[in-house]
Amino acid sequence: MSKLPLLLLLLSGAVSAAEPWADLDAQISQALPGVIKLRHAIHQQPELGNREFHTSERIAQRLRELGLEVQTGIAHTGVIGILRGGKPGPVVAIRAELDALPLTEQTGLPYASTVRTQDEGGDFRSRGKEVGVMHACGHDAHMAMALGVAEVLAAHRDQLPGTLKLIFQPAEEGPPLGEQGGAQLMINEGALQNPAPAVIFGIHVTAGTAGTFTLSRQRTTAAADTFVAHIVGRQTHAAFPWTGIDPVPVAAQVILAWQTIASRQSNLSLLPAPVISVGRIEAGDRHNIIPAEVRLEGSIRTVSDEQREDVLQRMTRTAEKIAEASGASAKVDYLPGNYRAGYNNTALVDQLMPVLQQVSTTPVRIDNGTYGADDFAEYARQVPGIFMRMGVTPPALEGKTVWPTHSPGFQVDDPTLAVGIRALSRMTLSYMASGGSAE
Ligand SMILES: [Zn+2]
Ligand SMILES: [Zn+2]
Numbered sequence: 001m002s003k004l005p006l007l008l009l010l011l012s013g014a015v016s017a018a019e020p021w022a023d024l025d026a027q028i029s030q031a032l033p034g035v036i037k038l039r040h041a042i043h044q045q046p047e048l049g050n051r052e053f054h055t056s057e058r059i060a061q062r063l064r065e066l067g068l069e070v071q072t073g074i075a076h077t078g079v080i081g082i083l084r085g086g087k088p089g090p091v092v093a094i095r096a097e098l099d100a101l102p103l104t105e106q107t108g109l110p111y112a113s114t115v116r117t118q119d120e121g122g123d124f125r126s127r128g129k130e131v132g133v134m135h136a137c138g139h140d141a142h143m144a145m146a147l148g149v150a151e152v153l154a155a156h157r158d159q160l161p162g163t164l165k166l167i168f169q170p171a172e173e174g175p176p177l178g179e180q181g182g183a184q185l186m187i188n189e190g191a192l193q194n195p196a197p198a199v200i201f202g203i204h205v206t207a208g209t210a211g212t213f214t215l216s217r218q219r220t221t222a223a224a225d226t227f228v229a230h231i232v233g234r235q236t237h238a239a240f241p242w243t244g245i246d247p248v249p250v251a252a253q254v255i256l257a258w259q260t261i262a263s264r265q266s267n268l269s270l271l272p273a274p275v276i277s278v279g280r281i282e283a284g285d286r287h288n289i290i291p292a293e294v295r296l297e298g299s300i301r302t303v304s305d306e307q308r309e310d311v312l313q314r315m316t317r318t319a320e321k322i323a324e325a326s327g328a329s330a331k332v333d334y335l336p337g338n339y340r341a342g343y344n345n346t347a348l349v350d351q352l353m354p355v356l357q358q359v360s361t362t363p364v365r366i367d368n369g370t371y372g373a374d375d376f377a378e379y380a381r382q383v384p385g386i387f388m389r390m391g392v393t394p395p396a397l398e399g400k401t402v403w404p405t406h407s408p409g410f411q412v413d414d415p416t417l418a419v420g421i422r423a424l425s426r427m428t429l430s431y432m433a434s435g436g437s438a439e
Contacts, residue, residue: 020159021429027152028421034151035421036414038062039144040111046100046133046140048117049171050181052077055098055143059168062147066154068166075185079168081150082195085160090436092428093165093197093383094149095183095376096142097172104132106408120176127177137405138205141392141412141420143168145203148421153428162432167191167200172375183375192382198436199348200385201427202376203420205412207404208391211419213356214365215388217349220380221342222275222301223308224373226335229254229319233328235292244290248283250328251294254319261314266307274311275301275371301371303341342369342377345384348431352386355430359422386427392416 038058047055056077063070063081071080077098102121105113115133119126135141146166153164167186175181208214231251236244255278262273278298284291300315302308316332323330357364376387393402394413403409 020156024152024425024429025422027155028148028418028425031148031151031421032415032418035144035148035417038147039140039412039414039417042140042143043135044111044113044115046113046115046135047098048102048119048121048133048176049099049173050076050175050179051117051120052098052170056168056170059098059143059147063150063166066147066150067157068150068154074189074191075170076181077170078186078189078191080191081166081168083150083154083157083160083164083166085162085164085432086158087161089160089162089432090198091163091165091195092431093167093192093200093379094146094424094428095167095169095200095202095379096146097137097139098143098168098170099139099173100133100135101137101173101406102126102131103134103136103406103408105134105136107411109411121174134408136407136410137173138392138410138412139172141205141417142203145417145420145424148417149424149428152421152425160432162428162436163195164428165195165197167379169375183378187378187382192379197383199345199431200379200383201424202374202379202385202387203424204374204376204387204389205392205405205420206389207393207402207410208389209362209398210391210393210395210413210416211361212363212365212391213360213388213423214367214391215349215356215386216344216367216369217346218343219272219303219341219369220344220387221339221369221374221377222303222371223305223341224339225300225302225308225312226338227296227298227300227315227332228335229296229330229332231294231296231319231323231328231330233290233292233326236290238288238290241290245327246290247294247323247328248291250323250326250330251281251283251296253322254330255296257318257322258315261311261318265314266311271307272303272368274303274307275299276311276315301373303369305341308341339373339375340377340381342374342380342385342387344380344386348384348386351434352427352430355426356388356423359419359426361419388423390416390420390423
């Protein structure tokens with residue numbers, strides 16, 4: 001499609017949407033105190049992945065109050081709310097996440113979480129340990145904003161030219177050990193059917209200037225794979241290493257050689273480099289005993305399926321061959337439950353960018369995506385999607401220590417929730433008014 005018809009389409013969409021929704025901003029301001037109150041309540045009662053029982057109940061109750069059709073129990077604790085507009089039009093989905101993180105909150109806020117629980121998380125070492133629980137990834141803000149959108153759009157549902165589908169998903173941060181969960185399970189259990197959305201939107205809050213949107217026209221989040229490597233030698237006395245096989249220098253060689261996959265073996269003119277990080281090294285019991293084995297654990301970030309396959313193969317080959325050169329052996333395992341790379345639909349981004357620019361209080365930033373991972377990618381592989389990040393650092397904290405998401409000091413600026421609600425509502429209305437033109 002050339003630029004001109006697209007522009008006309010956008011303008012006609014804006015005009016026809018303008019009448020019933022002229023007071024949308026005022027409505028959002030009116031809804032904001034309730035939205036903030038709800039976020040604080042959710043924040044005070046955080047729950048870990050696949051265990052979001054109270055959160056899920058709270059969401060379902062609110063959706064019913066707003067007059068939406070509600071489905072519960074999807075992918076364990078998932079909830080879907082459907083708002084059928086009075087006029088025909090496309091189905092627009094918005095995704096929010098229900099889960100919090102095993103982290104002890106240190107914000108000192110009046111509504112800070114004091115919840116503690118038994119960790120059942122993805123790492124066997126933390127299993128069974130008592131941990132704090134905190135909405136340190138801002139999923140409480142995502143839920144509150146989604147409910148804010150439902151509230152303002154439900155107020156004029158007879159004028160709504162389409163259907164809004166709100167997907168509240170459990171376990172974005174990963175399910176407990178041995179369980180399935182998250183976006184893929186939601187999709188397997190029908191989240192993208194009956195009705196099938198034409199497009200899907202998601203906002204992720206992040207540390208940064210409040211109300212500033214950052215998004216990519218294509219690549220959004222990276223694939224994240226966790227690996228465990230065992231480098232096996234033969235144990236012996238530290239004074240006589242030649243009587244055994246020392247796996248420690250072998251592990252050191254492997255770690256350094258892996259870095260050359262990014263710097264020497266990847267075609268950097270085609271794609272951003274992969275990231276290979278060893279986060280944990282474990283070996284030995286005593287200073288004068290050469291250990292039998294070194295265990296390495298880490299995270300791999302890649303930006304496409306092809307790059308992912310390529311990097312995993314190279315890592316395995318590198319470890320095995322380097323170990324073999326010293327008479328040791330190596331085995332690299334990639335753990336299940338990993339994240340695939342995510343993409344925005346470029347045509348959809350181009351279609352809705354003017355809307356986003358209009359609602360944004362600061363210039364919208366376009367980037368090439370992040371090495372962070374999010375299972376929103378799974379929905380956006382099924383239907384055209386837009387995943388964007390929104391800065392939410394309270395202005396009073398700007399210029400001080402940055403507490404990112406996943407840190408115990410992460411904070412969300414409450415008034416900025418209005419910016420997110422405005423963006424999601426306006427994008428929804430604009431897309432519905434356009435009759436659904438992105439493919
Ligand atoms: Zn997170
Ligand atoms: Zn998150």
